[in-house]
Amino acid sequence: MENVGYTYGEKTPFEHRALHQISLHIPSGRYIGIIGHTGSGKSTLIQLCNGLLQPTQGTLQAGEWTLPVKKGRGLHLLRQKVGMAFQYPEYQLFEETVRKDVAYGLDNMDFPKELISLRVNEALRKVGLDPEEIGEQSPFSLSGGQMRRVALAGILVLNPEVLILDEPTAGLDPAGKQQILQMIARDHREEKRTTILVTHSMEDAAFYCDYLYVLHQGSIYLEGEPKDVFRYPEKIRQVGLDLPEITRFIMKFNEEIKAKKQDIPPLPLDIFKIEQLVEEIEKRFARKRGGI
Numbered sequence: 001m002e003n004v005g006y007t008y009g010e011k012t013p014f015e016h017r018a019l020h021q022i023s024l025h026i027p028s029g030r031y032i033g034i035i036g037h038t039g040s041g042k043s044t045l046i047q048l049c050n051g052l053l054q055p056t057q058g059t060l061q062a063g064e065w066t067l068p069v070k071k072g073r074g075l076h077l078l079r080q081k082v083g084m085a086f087q088y089p090e091y092q093l094f095e096e097t098v099r100k101d102v103a104y105g106l107d108n109m110d111f112p113k114e115l116i117s118l119r120v121n122e123a124l125r126k127v128g129l130d131p132e133e134i135g136e137q138s139p140f141s142l143s144g145g146q147m148r149r150v151a152l153a154g155i156l157v158l159n160p161e162v163l164i165l166d167e168p169t170a171g172l173d174p175a176g177k178q179q180i181l182q183m184i185a186r187d188h189r190e191e192k193r194t195t196i197l198v199t200h201s202m203e204d205a206a207f208y209c210d211y212l213y214v215l216h217q218g219s220i221y222l223e224g225e226p227k228d229v230f231r232y233p234e235k236i237r238q239v240g241l242d243l244p245e246i247t248r249f250i251m252k253f254n255e256e257i258k259a260k261k262q263d264i265p266p267l268p269l270d271i272f273k274i275e276q277l278v279e280e281i282e283k284r285f286a287r288k289r290g291g292i
């Protein structure tokens with residue numbers, strides 16, 4: 001994106017500028033996180049990435065497409081390459097059976113029937129569902145978490161080069177959240193799929209993403225690897241966000257050892273996994289007690 005802006009309802013009394021001067025480059029194969037307060041422009045930004053919205057200022061290059069294009073020409077092809085899971089994607093399920101719902105996109109692309117069936121099974125397994133068990137059921141007979149996974153299977157079945165997820169875990173219980181995030185992380189690793197995650201959770205952004213963009217009032221406020229973005233608590237709090245819990249812990253820990261003048265090296269700020277944190281702490285205390 002080069003100086004991309006987006007204005008809703010341009011030249012109407014409802015005109016509203018949602019994005020300003022966004023310049024960014026997302027290389028293939030990365031796992032990008034987009035964070036920011038409600039209304040900061042996250043959903044608008046990602047809808048530009050697959051041509052659902054076209055920039056009203058600046059230009060956007062996505063593979064061989066340069067946006068804006070006149071009359072949306074060829075944009076359906078861009079949308080096949082850039083799969084988008086909206087918030088609450090299960091609201092868009094509508095077919096009589098799970099299998100038909102997941103197959104919907106491929107059916108519209110005139111794929112051979114046998115191949116569709118194979119790909120549907122593969123996509124369902126990928127999201128942790130058994131095609132034999134639920135394939136012929138109505139999607140509406142499933143639990144909320146299962147419906148969400150069926151909806152994600154309907155996107156993955158198209159094997160998009162880029163997968164964009166707008167708050168994919170909203171409204172799920174903690175276990176359901178982790179299942180979905182781990183599934184997405186595995187898919188990203190195995191398929192080397194470029195993945196863009198919009199999330200409210202600083203923990204998830206720090207844990208899963210390689211690189212973060214923090215949006216504030218429609219502009220990029222901060223960007224970088226999680227360890228660099230979360231290095232400045234005041235800056236993050238100024239825009240209504242917080243640090244990941246693990247980073248808050250590390251900062252507190254470092255403050256305490258400093259205040260007590262303890263001879264323990266401070267913990268590095270680039271730890272986002274509990275196991276690694278435990279290991280680092282154990283190392284420090286083992287050393288202090290003479291290796292025990």
Ligand SMILES: Nc1ncnc2c1ncn2[C@@H]1O[C@H](COP(=O)(O)OP(=O)(O)O)[C@@H](O)[C@H]1O
Nearest residue numbers: 008016018036037038039040041042043044045
């Ligand atoms: N369809 C729309 N028409 C007018 N304004 C909109 C529309 N959708 C979003 N906006 C406004 O654009 C800004 C960015 O919204 P959005 O991209 O949805 O932010 P986020 O996803 O970060 O909550 C907000 O001020 C929002 O009110």
Ligand SMILES: [Mg+2]
Nearest residue numbers: 042043044166
């Ligand atoms: Mg949004």
